[in-house]
Amino acid sequence: MSNPASTGTPNASPSDVIPFNATRQGPDDLGRFGAFGGRFVPETLMDALNQLTAAYEESKTDPAFQSELHYYWKDYVGRPSPLYRADRLSSFAGGADVYLKREDLNHTGAHKINNAIGQVMLARRMGKTRVIAETGAGQHGVATATACALFGLTCTVYMGEEDIRRQKLNVFNMRTMGATVVPVASGSRTLRDATNEAMRDWMGSSRETHYTIGSVVGPHPFPMIVRDFQSVIGREAREQILEKIDRLPDAVVACVGGGSNAAGIFYPFIEDVEVELIGAEAGGRGIKTGEHAASLTQGRPGVLHGSFSYVLQDDDGQTQDVHSISAGLDYPGVGPEHSYWKDQGRVRYESVTDAEALAAYEETARREGVLPALESSHALAQAFKEARRLGPGKVLIACLSGRGDKDAYEVARLRGEPMG
Amino acid sequence: MNRIDALFTRLKAEGRRALMPFLTAGDPDLATTAVLINELVGRGADMIEVGVPYSDPIADGPVIAASYHRALQQGIKIAHVFQTLRTLRAEGSEAVRATPLVSMVSYSIIHRVGVERYLNDAATAGLDGLIVPDLPVEESEALQKKATQRGLKLIQLITPTTPRDRAVEIARLTTGFIYYVSVAGITGVRKELPPELKDNVAWLRTQTDLPICIGFGIGSPDQIRQLAPVADGLIVGSALVRRLGDAVNRSRAEIVKEIGDFVGELADALKPEPGA
Numbered sequence: 041m042s043n044p045a046s047t048g049t050p051n052a053s054p055s056d057v058i059p060f061n062a063t064r065q066g067p068d069d070l071g072r073f074g075a076f077g078g079r080f081v082p083e084t085l086m087d088a089l090n091q092l093t094a095a096y097e098e099s100k101t102d103p104a105f106q107s108e109l110h111y112y113w114k115d116y117v118g119r120p121s122p123l124y125r126a127d128r129l130s131s132f133a134g135g136a137d138v139y140l141k142r143e144d145l146n147h148t149g150a151h152k153i154n155n156a157i158g159q160v161m162l163a164r165r166m167g168k169t170r171v172i173a174e175t176g177a178g179q180h181g182v183a184t185a186t187a188c189a190l191f192g193l194t195c196t197v198y199m200g201e202e203d204i205r206r207q208k209l210n211v212f213n214m215r216t217m218g219a220t221v222v223p224v225a226s227g228s229r230t231l232r233d234a235t236n237e238a239m240r241d242w243m244g245s246s247r248e249t250h251y252t253i254g255s256v257v258g259p260h261p262f263p264m265i266v267r268d269f270q271s272v273i274g275r276e277a278r279e280q281i282l283e284k285i286d287r288l289p290d291a292v293v294a295c296v297g298g299g300s301n302a303a304g305i306f307y308p309f310i311e312d313v314e315v316e317l318i319g320a321e322a323g324g325r326g327i328k329t330g331e332h333a334a335s336l337t338q339g340r341p342g343v344l345h346g347s348f349s350y351v352l353q354d355d356d357g358q359t360q361d362v363h364s365i366s367a368g369l370d371y372p373g374v375g376p377e378h379s380y381w382k383d384q385g386r387v388r389y390e391s392v393t394d395a396e397a398l399a400a401y402e403e404t405a406r407r408e409g410v411l412p413a414l415e416s417s418h419a420l421a422q423a424f425k426e427a428r429r430l431g432p433g434k435v436l437i438a439c440l441s442g443r444g445d446k447d448a449y450e451v452a453r454l455r456g457e458p459m460g
Numbered sequence: 461m462n463r464i465d466a467l468f469t470r471l472k473a474e475g476r477r478a479l480m481p482f483l484t485a486g487d488p489d490l491a492t493t494a495v496l497i498n499e500l501v502g503r504g505a506d507m508i509e510v511g512v513p514y515s516d517p518i519a520d521g522p523v524i525a526a527s528y529h530r531a532l533q534q535g536i537k538i539a540h541v542f543q544t545l546r547t548l549r550a551e552g553s554e555a556v557r558a559t560p561l562v563s564m565v566s567y568s569i570i571h572r573v574g575v576e577r578y579l580n581d582a583a584t585a586g587l588d589g590l591i592v593p594d595l596p597v598e599e600s601e602a603l604q605k606k607a608t609q610r611g612l613k614l615i616q617l618i619t620p621t622t623p624r625d626r627a628v629e630i631a632r633l634t635t636g637f638i639y640y641v642s643v644a645g646i647t648g649v650r651k652e653l654p655p656e657l658k659d660n661v662a663w664l665r666t667q668t669d670l671p672i673c674i675g676f677g678i679g680s681p682d683q684i685r686q687l688a689p690v691a692d693g694l695i696v697g698s699a700l701v702r703r704l705g706d707a708v709n710r711s712r713a714e715i716v717k718e719i720g721d722f723v724g725e726l727a728d729a730l731k732p733e734p735g736a
């Protein structure tokens with residue numbers, strides 16, 4: 041295979057290649073994190089999942105795979121992403137120093153590329169020629185289309201019609217990179233329905249197709265694989281903060297849709313019990329209105345999309361309709377490891393409303409010259425509250441999971457000043 | 461004896477195959493579902509699969525997924541489905557009362573309702589077994605045990621992507637009959653069924669004494685004739701459910717007659733050729 045890493049110019053020396061699962065938290069052989077996780081999928085998919093588990097396990101100890109992955113993370117994605125001390129936001133929050141982990145500066149503008157490159161490399165390793173993905177905000181779709189263009193694989197992305205409307209720019213870019221974007225008109229026409237369609241495609245195509253799931257959701261081994269690939273965020277952030285202030289932060293905050301950027305930044309801190317970990321879910325129009333997507337704080341354990349985890353469903357087990365201003369958080373489920381962390385009390389989950397997220401978006405733009413994604417704006421809104429609570433002398437890291445270019449049209453529309 | 465066991469024992473003696481139509485409970489409404497079950501039994505159905513509507517059925521194609529959504533839009537709850545079946549069992553004809561009923565139900569629903577409660581309610585409603593399309597054998601041990609305690613069968617699926625050693629293990633864990641999925645993919649009528657299907661079922665036959673029923677993709681009398689020699693039963697879903705699609709524009713009698721006629725044709729395809 042002609043890749044730069046295997047032709048003698050590895051950019052990652054073996055010592056850079058940090059073994060995954062450095063802090064072991066599971067899952068077990070059935071894919072369980074405590075009671076959560078597992079595989080609640082049709083028999084038709086079981087062989088593909090077993091094959092993926094085996095390929096992934098092999099890749100973890102294959103130095104060629106690891107150094108190639110690190111090569112692309114570094115020279116293509118632009119990793120490590122900076123850890124930036126946002127002084128004007130810190131003084132606005134009026135308390136702890138706020139550091140931003142700048143995943144928005146990655147190629148394609150979000151953390152999603154960390155996982156997409158890893159999984160598309162796994163697809164290639166398994167001899168698959170086609171990749172499918174679901175996407176909400178379109179960031180995972182763009183990341184997957186990008187990785188497929190890079191490695192020469194065919195790419196199909198499922199996306200709800202409502203999300204196609206609010207994330208036009210990403211749809212255009214996916215198509216430019218050669219991906220087929222399939223509009224999904226069923227149900228709520230958002231991420232949940234796009235996930236259904238991607239799984240249905242995979243039911244009939246798994247022989248030649250890899251399903252690159254975009255978050256720490258779905259049946260085992262997906263929650264583990266996506267967490268491991270995204271953990272590069274937390275490993276870097278931990279090293280960077282130690283280098284800057286010579287101690288661990290007091291808190292780490294991230295937004296939680298399916299939960300991949302949060303799992304990625306939290307995981308390397310899980311055993312640092314002195315570090316508070318806080319996840320911000322979509323509170324939508326307010327918890328009391330019922331129009332939100334706060335699965336962890338408002339849902340209960342149940343089965344959705346192949347996994348046992350907190351979910352918003354009715355007394356009959358039917359998935360409930362959810363709402364968030366942010367397409368990437370507009371999802372009724374959440375990754376099983378978050379459910380485990382919640383029940384263990386290791387991570388605290390809070391909800392942030394549409395209005396609070398929009399306000400954080402504006403503050404960050406005006407005070408730092410940084411346009412955050414609406415998803416990440418939820419983390420920022422929560423970070424301001426936590427910084428205020430922690431007070432001066434404390435240190436907080438917020439995961440700025442993506443940049444806000446994609447949201448400009450939707451924000452303009454919501455402000456009543458639509459752009460063309 | 462469980463009605464499923466009784467059916468296959470009888471069919472074996474008669475040298476016949478079972479015709480097993482699938483219907484969505486509550487599409488277009490539960491009253492029609494009850495009338496349809498009566499009609500189908502009269503037209504030659506040997507067992508009926510009752511699909512419990514679910515919001516996110518990943519094993520189902522557009523026809524059944526849309527049917528589930530229509531039913532849910534009517535506000536159908538699992539309690540209503542059980543109530544309808546209970547009434548059928550109590551008040552139906554003798555033939556209806558003797559016909560096995562199996563629910564096709566997502567584990568999302570079973571888990572939310574509670575395993576014990578779901579099984580108790582299913583048993584009192586007169587169901588004979590359940591197919592849980594999103595519960596692979598790795599996750600089904602507890603449900604299997606509790607279903608068996610209540611005299612309910614837990615029917616497992618084997619698919620074209622199931623490796624052979626795994627298929628043997630699944631067959632060992634199945635009760636009632638094996639559901640052999642004809643295609644790697646979702647439900648929905650296929651013009652062509654895979655060429656290796658018959659060989660795969662014939663191989664499975666050498667590994668188990670359980671009846672083997674084939675489903676997914678079957679939609680015509682011709683396909684029934686083709687597969688009858690290797691199967692103990694044939695399941696037809698989307699081809700029937702598709703006929704519920706424009707129910708809003710038609711009377712109940714019209715729908716029931718159309719679906720009844722179709723099932724009659726399928727049943728004829730299972731009868732020995734005259735003079736043969």
Ligand SMILES: Cc1ncc(COP(=O)(O)O)c(C=O)c1O
Nearest residue numbers: 179297298299300301368415442
């Ligand atoms: C920038 C950004 N952040 C966060 C998310 C939410 O996903 P997750 O919770 O998996 O990180 C998305 C999803 O589209 C996203 O684009």
